[in-house]
Amino acid sequence: MKHMTRDALLAYINAESNQETEVENHLLECETCTDLYLSIVEEVEMNSGVSADFTDDTLQQLEIRLPAPPQKKQNHVFIHYLVAAGLTILLTITGVFQGALDVSDIQQKKGGSITDHLMTKTDNVLQEIKGVHRHE
Numbered sequence: 480m481k482h483m484t485r486d487a488l489l490a491y492i493n494a495e496s497n498q499e500t501e502v503e504n505h506l507l508e509c510e511t512c513t514d515l516y517l518s519i520v521e522e523v524e525m526n527s528g529v530s531a532d533f534t535d536d537t538l539q540q541l542e543i544r545l546p547a548p549p550q551k552k553q554n555h556v557f558i559h560y561l562v563a564a565g566l567t568i569l570l571t572i573t574g575v576f577q578g579a580l581d582v583s584d585i586q587q588k589k590g591g592s593i594t595d596h597l598m599t600k601t602d603n604v605l606q607e608i609k610g611v612h613r614h615e
Contacts, residue, residue, distance in 0.1 A: 483512045488519050 483505055490496040506513050530536075 482509065483515070485515065485519065488512070488516050489523075492516075492519060492523060 483502065487496065487498075487502065491499065491502045496502060506516055
């Protein structure tokens, strides 16, 4: 069996060969040429390393493709958080949350857990809301 030359395998690797099927068939049959082929591939990969400017070039391309988000949208998120915090403080001060969890009532009953009590109260509130919507 005739072995492939280094130049022929290098041409195949660089896609410069017009005898691709013959080279591939020979590589399937010949272990010596396959070993030579793999060593050439490793050499080519090691020599074709990444350029020194690769990171800078890639970041520059990303900046072109992905512009910074508009500042306006970030302000809206911050305003939503401020409104939510303000409403929470207002509802706490006015006592809206006072009736939702009255631990002293639970302790006086000496039955059931706080979780059961919260679930019962939540269910009652939901039933009231459903009743209000039915009458409208």
